[in-house]
Amino acid sequence: MNKNSLWKDAFYRLAQDKLALISILIVFLYFFVALFSGLGWIASNWSQEVGASNLAPSFDHLLGTDIFGRSVLQKVIRGTQVAMSVGAAAALIAIPIGVILGALAGYFGGWIDDFVTWLYTTFSSVPNIMLLISITLILGKGIFSVYVALGATSWVNLCRLIRGEVLKHKEREYVQAAGAIGGGHMRKLFRHILPNVSHIVIINTSMQFQTAIKSEVILSYLGLGVQGEPSWGTMIDDAKLELVRGVWWQLAGATLAMFFILLAFNILGDALRDALDPKLKGK
Amino acid sequence: MTKYIIRRLLYMIPVLLGVSLIIFVLFNLVSGDPTAVLLGKNATARQMADLREQLGLNKSLWLQYLDVVKSAFTFDFGHSWATKQEISKMILQGAYPSLCLSVPAFVISTVLSLFISLFVAYYRGKGIDLFIRVLCIAGMSISALAYILFFQWFFAFKLGWFEISGFDPEFPHFISYVALPAIIWIVLSIGPDVRFFRTVILDEIYQDYVRTARSKGLSEFTILLRHVLRNALIPIITYVVIQIPSLILGALLLENFFSIPGLGGMTLNALNASDFPVMKAMAILSSVGYILFGLLSDILYTIADPRIKFN
Numbered sequence: 262m263n264k265n266s267l268w269k270d271a272f273y274r275l276a277q278d279k280l281a282l283i284s285i286l287i288v289f290l291y292f293f294v295a296l297f298s299g300l301g302w303i304a305s306n307w308s309q310e311v312g313a314s315n316l317a318p319s320f321d322h323l324l325g326t327d328i329f330g331r332s333v334l335q336k337v338i339r340g341t342q343v344a345m346s347v348g349a350a351a352a353l354i355a356i357p358i359g360v361i362l363g364a365l366a367g368y369f370g371g372w373i374d375d376f377v378t379w380l381y382t383t384f385s386s387v388p389n390i391m392l393l394i395s396i397t398l399i400l401g402k403g404i405f406s407v408y409v410a411l412g413a414t415s416w417v418n419l420c421r422l423i424r425g426e427v428l429k430h431k432e433r434e435y436v437q438a439a440g441a442i443g444g445g446h447m448r449k450l451f452r453h454i455l456p457n458v459s460h461i462v463i464i465n466t467s468m469q470f471q472t473a474i475k476s477e478v479i480l481s482y483l484g485l486g487v488q489g490e491p492s493w494g495t496m497i498d499d500a501k502l503e504l505v506r507g508v509w510w511q512l513a514g515a516t517l518a519m520f521f522i523l524l525a526f527n528i529l530g531d532a533l534r535d536a537l538d539p540k541l542k543g544k
Numbered sequence: 545m546t547k548y549i550i551r552r553l554l555y556m557i558p559v560l561l562g563v564s565l566i567i568f569v570l571f572n573l574v575s576g577d578p579t580a581v582l583l584g585k586n587a588t589a590r591q592m593a594d595l596r597e598q599l600g601l602n603k604s605l606w607l608q609y610l611d612v613v614k615s616a617f618t619f620d621f622g623h624s625w626a627t628k629q630e631i632s633k634m635i636l637q638g639a640y641p642s643l644c645l646s647v648p649a650f651v652i653s654t655v656l657s658l659f660i661s662l663f664v665a666y667y668r669g670k671g672i673d674l675f676i677r678v679l680c681i682a683g684m685s686i687s688a689l690a691y692i693l694f695f696q697w698f699f700a701f702k703l704g705w706f707e708i709s710g711f712d713p714e715f716p717h718f719i720s721y722v723a724l725p726a727i728i729w730i731v732l733s734i735g736p737d738v739r740f741f742r743t744v745i746l747d748e749i750y751q752d753y754v755r756t757a758r759s760k761g762l763s764e765f766t767i768l769l770r771h772v773l774r775n776a777l778i779p780i781i782t783y784v785v786i787q788i789p790s791l792i793l794g795a796l797l798l799e800n801f802f803s804i805p806g807l808g809g810m811t812l813n814a815l816n817a818s819d820f821p822v823m824k825a826m827a828i829l830s831s832v833g834y835i836l837f838g839l840l841s842d843i844l845y846t847i848a849d850p851r852i853k854f855n
Contacts, residue, residue, distance in 0.1 A: 383562030386834050388789075390796060391827045394815055395567075398823070399575045475687065479797070482689055483815070497689045504697045516690040523685035 267460070267537070274536040281532035287525035295345035298338050307335035307491065315508050325510035327499065336491035337514045343481075343492040344474045344522070347407055351473040352466050354412025359419030360455070360462060366420075367427030368450050377424065381417045389414050393476055397485040404487040407480055414476075415469045422465060426458040460537035467533055471526040478519065493519050548846070552839050563831045564612040571820050572608045577601075578820060582625060599625070612824065616832065621825035626817040631825045634810060641711050642806030645722045645798065646791040649729035654784055656730065657737035664738070665745040666768055676738065684735040692801050695728050709803040725798040744779045748772045778848045785841040789833030 275281050297303045310330040311322065318325040324333035366377035384392075396410035430436060431454060439453045480486040481494025493515040500512035579592040579599070596602050600611065615621050621631035664673045700708040706724040748754065749772055757767045799808035807826065814822035 379558055379562060382559050383566065386559055386563050386831045386838075387566060387827055388830045388834060391811075391823075391830055392566075394811075395570050395823060395827060398815055398818065399570050478687055478689065483812070485815075493687075494689070497687065497693065500693060504693060505701065512690060512693060516687055519687050519690075520682075520685050524682065527681050527685055 271460075271533075271536040275532060278532050278536075280528050281536075284525040284529040284532070287521055288529065291341055291345055291522050291525075294338055295342040298342040299346070304335040304338035307331060307339050311335075315503070315506075318510050324514040325508075327511060328503070328508075333496075333510055333514045336496060336511075337493070337518045339491045340493040340496060340515060341518060341522075343404065343487050343490065344477055344519070347404070347411060347477040348470040348473040350408040351411035351415050352469060354408065355416040355419055355469065356462060356466065358412075359416040359465075360423055362416070363420040363423030364427050364450055364455060367424040368431055368446070368454065374424075377420065381420050384414070384417045385421075389476075390479075393480060394483065394485065397480055402485050402488055404490075407477055407486050410480070411473050411476055415473065418469070419462065419465045422461050423458060426461055427454055430454045430457055464530065464534050464537060467526055467530040471523050471530075474519065474522065474526075478515075545846070549839075549843060552842065556835055556839070559835055560616050560832070561613060563828065563835075564609065564616050567824050567827050568609045568612045571824050572601075572605065572612070575820065578625075578818065582818075612828075615825070616828045619829070621828070622821050624814070624819055624822050626814065626819040626822070631822055634822070635807065635825065635829065638805065638807040638810045640713065640806075641718075641804050642799065642808060643791065644711075644713075644718050645725055645729070645804060645806065646795065648722070649726035649795075650733075650787070650791055652726070653730040653733045653737065657734050657741055658780070660734070661738045661741035661745055662768060662773065664742055665749065665772075666764065668746060668749070677742075680735040680739050683731070684739075688732055688797060691728055691731060692725075692797060695724060695731075696801060699727075700724055709801070711802075711804045721802070721804065725795065725802045725804065728798060729795055740783060741776070741780060745772060745776045748775045751775075778845065781848065782841040782845050785837055785844060786834075789830060789837045 275285075294303070298305075308331060311332045312326050312330050314326065314328050314330045316322055316326040316330075318333075322332055322334070324337060327333055327336065362377045362380070366374040392414050393410045396413060397406040400406035400409060427450075431449075436449050436453055439449050444453070477486060477492070478494040478497065481492040482498045483494075484498075486492055486494055496511045496515040500508070500515070503509075503511060577592075577596075579587070579595045579601070583591055583595060600608070603611075619632055621635075623629065624631055624634060627634070660676065664676050667673050696708065700706045707721045709721075711721050712718050745768075749768075754767060754771060757771050758764075762770075796808035796812055798804070799806045800812050803809070810822065811826045813819070814826070
């Protein structure tokens with residue numbers, strides 16, 4: 262008999278996957294950089310002049326300086342804080358909404374299902390970019406609006422997946438057994454079904470995180486995102502005018518910072534799916 | 545089948561009402577008084593009241609919602625606040641440049657991705673397969689903005705192979721303007737496309753009928769083109785069809801960077817000018833497109849795969 266649980270199995274499978282391990286390491290690294298920056302331990306003096314204007318990368322200034330003589334590296338770090346906070350906030354908003362609505366719809370069916378299906382069909386009918394720019398425009402520019410906009414768009418996919426999965430599970434024997442020994446609806450749903458579909462939350466969050474980061478960069482580039490603080494998007498916006506004068510390091514810094522975290526989430530998303538959902542392997 | 549289509553068409557109504565509700569809540573309920581923004585700091589209370597009347601903002605909320613719903617069915621979006629032009633005319637004008645860019649880019653990138661994914665499926669598990677997969681994932685991890693900036697700077701500014709920005713509606717001339725944004729579009733979409741197509745094709749390759757075909761002595765090449773591709777086309781077609789409405793919106797960022805006077809650029813201008821009617825119109829129009837093509841893609845799916853029942 263195989264005593265290993267799904268999570269244990271998944272853990273062993275992940276542990277054998279070197280690329281996935283490196284990706285997890287990168288994700289943690291970014292989280293700590295964001296956290297330390299948020300606590301003011303690093304890059305808190307990003308707005309101070311550290312040298313002449315537009316210095317090329319050197320040993321003193323690893324990523325050079327911007328037009329005001331500020332360190333590009335410190336700006337990249339502040340940008341990391343913004344990007345990671347947006348990803349986390351989007352997940353924190355999307356997971357409760359997506360899981361609860363999806364679970365209720367899949368489990369109870371009837372008018373609840375009709376309503377939830379209508380709700381996510383409606384939300385997924387408006388193209389994401391239109392919804393994102395509309396919400397940030399209306400709520401006012403700033404990081405808070407970006408959180409709300411990304412939260413409002415990223416629960417949809419999760420809700421649909423959870424609903425479908427709960428729908429499959431609710432007729433299974435283990436749920437019937439739980440009912441036979443007197444378990445109520447809430448017990449069946451939250452104690453028995455949800456733990457069995459929770460891997461979807463993890464896989465989906467890993468995918469959503471990179472969408473959130475990409476969206477934040479585009480919104481910030483459009484001037485709708487974080488104000489008065491550097492973000493990867495505003496750095497790329499600056500680079501638009503600098504590139505002609507041969508100043509490439511802001512673009513390179515922001516793009517590289519974004520590249521590694523997106524790559525890590527891309528690889529991790531695939532690895533998590535293979536590890537947690539063997540049926541879907543390779544899909 | 546007809547019954548299924550009719551039912552799906554009828555289901556469009558509550559979804560359109562819902563989309564109108566989202567847009568109404570955002571632009572009419574949450575947004576606050578737009579007249580202060582439109583008239584500037586020196587506006588008198590009298591001017592603001594007049595403008596509110598003129599824009600129909602004095603109507604009851606219920607009537608304002610009905611206006612949004614009406615525009616979703618009639619495509620009559622009223623006038624722009626910024627340019628005072630009729631929005632439906634602006635959309636018709638902007639559609640042409642957008643389509644000049646998006647249609648060729650979309651067709652080329654889809655066909656190219658299909659070829660590449662067939663190629664990697666043929667060499668599955670070999671070095672070239674791995675190489676292209678790594679390239680796809682790496683390519684997808686670079687910001688779209690970085691591609692646009694770099695390509696525009698390198699190919700248009702540095703090498704001077706293409707126009708840096710602008711547009712010319714005449715047939716052979718517009719190519720020099722849309723070529724570079726189209727190339728960027730293709731580079732941007734090949735990564736996700738190849739990844740998806742490859743997965744779909746590989747799903748089919750391990751099916752029993754492929755083993756049968758192989759044991760009949762068919763060559764791997766014939767199997768791939770005659771058997772595997774035909775079955776893999778079902779999910780591929782739906783994947784492609786569902787993307788068509790985004791062509792209407794064009795590529796927001798590409799049009800913005802290359803000053804192409806299309807619908808994407810129009811939307812971003814409206815965004816900068818807080819031109820609510822144009823934003824609303826584009827949100828409604830693109831949603832209607834999504835709903836219609838979503839329906840079309842479902843119908844194609846059921847036609848292509850008779851095993852799917854209509855319920």
